Amino acid sequence: MxxxxxxxxxxxxxxxxxxxxxxxxxxxxxYKRIFAFGDSLVDTGNLLYSIGNSASPIKELPYGMTFFKHPNGRVTDGRVIVDFYAEALGLPLLPPSIPEEASGQFPNGANFAVAGAIALPPEYYKTNYNFTMNAPSNLDRQLASFKKVLARIAPGDGATRALLSESLVLMGEIGGNDYNFWFIDPRNPRETPEKYLPDVVTCIGATLQEVINLGARTIVVPGKFPIGCLPAYLSAHESKVTDDYDELHCLKWYNEFSQKHNLALRQEVVRLRSQNPGVKIVYADYYSAAMQFVQKPQAYGIADPLVACCGGNGPYHSGACNNKTKLWGSPDRFANWDGLHMTEKAYKIVADGVLDGPFADTPLRHLC
Structure with a gap:
């Protein structure tokens, strides 16, 4: 018995x-690989490598304190969203591409994102708006690096298509800095980015189409976060006009701008789907995912969603985050890390909402 x-x-x-x-x-x-493009919300070490011996706060704690226990090139206290996608797909954390661009085999994919990157080339802004975008990278440069790597690890059209058919491509978030670099100076007229918003979205769409032409069959396209709720924006554009704020004390105009970008991007995704049958293009709703923290912070153990964990003494703790500034508590009590970037805790919740729903039009775990 x-x-x-x-x-x-x-x-x-x-x-x-x-x-x-x-x-x-x-x-x-x-999916055997992830290939990622983007900015500081995605970068896993490219900027850190690129700046060499130059001083930067991301070279020092408290950046990286939560998961890695040391600075690692991610512009937060721990992991970023793409790390959680990799873990969910059973893949190692994605390596930055630049250190190994000339020789790396990238068996599990590569991350081409660079903190501070923009979508459009810097020359576009200089020519059209006489504005200097001091960006270390843009989508054209990241795409060129991607093609260079593909030509080495999967030479020939057939090999490239075969490799990309079993890969997941993450296109961003990208485009945020095209607006941030303009908006963060309150002296700049805030209406100007509305003029170039269509070109930012067109640039993202053109890059998506090129990646599809190379053979990509599954692509995730994230939208913008609600910038009107970011401590850096709340500090830079602090207003005495009550009507400038919504009921959650976020800046209405800037959140509406994020929504305009996201609407245009979603329309671009719909257009690309219609022109590329058989390609899975998933829109990831980062805006709604992040608004959870503002709408119901207690549900996530967040004390105040509109203040940064690391920063200065102002009402939103916005300011430089480095080894000399103050940590206002444990990062797991905050949604925002340093005024512009979210904490690892917040990034994981956003990632979970894309992996399992409801913040993707097709949750990633349901793609196959």
């Missing part, structure tokens, strides 16, 4: 393991 129970228990245990393995395989689908 006892041995029969033991045998049944063994069979049950084997069945459970088999089911778990099947679940992991389902979560991983057939």
């Amino acid at each position: 006892g041995s029969r129970r033991c045998s049944s228990a063994v069979v049950l245990a084997i069945s459970v393991v088999a089911l778990l393995n099947a679940a992991v395989a389902l979560c991983g689908c057939s």
Whole structure:
């Protein structure tokens, strides 16, 4: 009797393991790699490598304090959203591309994102608006690096298409700095970015189409976060006019701008889907995902969603975050890290909402 129970228990245990393995395989689908483009919301070390010996706060704690326990090139206290996508798909954390661009094989993919990157080339802003965008990268440069890597690790059209058909491509978030670099100086007329918003979205769309032409079959396209709720914006554009704020004390005009960008981007995604049947293009609603923290902070253990964890003494704690400024508490009590970037905790919640819903028109775990 006892041995029969033991045998049944063994069979049950084997069945459970088999089911778990099947679940992991389902979560991983057939994606063997992730290739990512973007800015500081995605970068896993490219800017850190690129600046060499130059001083930068991201070279020092408290950046990286939560998960890695040391600075690692991510512009937050720990992991960024793409890290959680990789973990969910059973892949290692994505390496930055620039250090190994000339020789790396990138068996699990590569991250071309660079903190501070913009979508459009800097020359566009100089020519059209006499404005200097001091950006270390843009989509054209990231796409060129991507093509260079593909030509080495999968030479020939057939090999490139085969490799990309089993890869997940993350296109951003990108475009945020095209607006941030303008908006963050309150002396700049805020209406100007509305004029170039269509060109930013067109640039993202053109890059998406090029990646599809190379052979990509699954692409995630994130929208913008609600910038009117960011401590850096709340500090830079502090107003005595009550009507400038919504009921959550976010800046209405800037959140409406984020929504305009996102609407245009969603329309571009719809257009690309219609022109590329068979390609899965997923829109990730980062705006709604981030608004959770502002609308119901208590549900996430967040004390105040409109203040930064690391920064200065102002009402929103906005200001430089470095090894000399103050940490206002444990990062897991904050949604915002340094005024512009979110905490690891917030990034994980956003990632979960894209992986499992409801913040993706097709949750990533349901793609296959």
